[in-house]
Amino acid sequence: MEHIKQKIWDLSNTYTKIVIGLIIYCVGYTCFMLPYQITSGGVSGIAALIYYATGFQAQYSYLIINCALLVLALRIMGASYFTRTIIATVLASFFIGFIQEYITMDDGTLYKCVGDQKFMACIIGGCLEGLGLAIVFLAGGSTGGTDIIASCVNKYKDISLGRVMLYADILIISCSYLLFHDVETLVIGYLTMIVSMNFLDFIINGARQSVQFIIISDKCDLIANEVGLKMERGVTILYGEGWYSKEQRRVLLIMAKKHESRRLFDLIHALDTKAFVSMCNVEGVFGEGFDKLKK
Helix, strand or coil: CHHHHHHHHHHHHHHHHHHHHHHHHHHHHHHHCHHHCCCCCHHHHHHHHHHHHHCCCHHHHHHHHHHHHHHHHHHHHCHHHHHHHHHHHHHHHHHHHHHHHHHECCCCCECCCCCCCHHHHHHHHHHHHHHHHHHHHHCCCCCCCHHHHHHHHHHHCCCCHHHHHHHHHHHHHHHHHHHHCCHHHHHHHHHHHHHHHHHHHHHHHHHHCEEEEEEECCCHHHHHHHHHHHHCCCEEEEEEECCCCCCEEEEEEEEEEHHHHHHHHHHHHHHCCCCEEEEEEECCCECCCCECCCC
């Protein structure tokens, strides 16, 4: 029964994060991209171009274009990913439509949240899109479109999600020049892409960053037990010898997430104030409790 409750809680937590990420993404896209005719990347960028050219609401274009790509998600990423993606895609389409209707004024134009400051809209919108996408990706979901392609590649290769999406986004944004024939709009679109993708990578890499602890203490057993019980992290015991004293000592090697480092320091200090502790950042940790090892 406890196992079932835990699964339900984990599932609920996952979908809550996906919904929060989608809302942030859709606010950035609908409130700061569409009113200023800024073309972002991905399927949302294609939907924006269709909206600028025809007035056809972006939510419907977004949903229709994603249908074909969802089949790809089912074949490569599996049923669980497909379920999260199709739910996220439908929700994103709903949020875009709802927000767009809410900010549409009586004359049919969209309300500009930051006045005529297109550059400010580009920065704020790009940050919100990047933050929203990062939250969705970290929860194991997708907003559809080129995000699906990026997630499929990232499943098998350790390639930055932002970099995978870069090339497709460049092509989509470049198409805005064919519609507006305006270099400024094209440059603003590229700047939005850069802000969004870099913010996406910053959030994801920050969440995945890990640290390595090397601990020399007379209370190794006590520290190892407390780390295992209270932090649920594995501990490896290494055997070393002091060069000067020739004394045999045990050394603890612990891998942890960066956000856990303060807690681990406090735990060590509470047990042994004379412990010798070394901490360093590591590029990546793969295995149980961390990232999955990919080819």
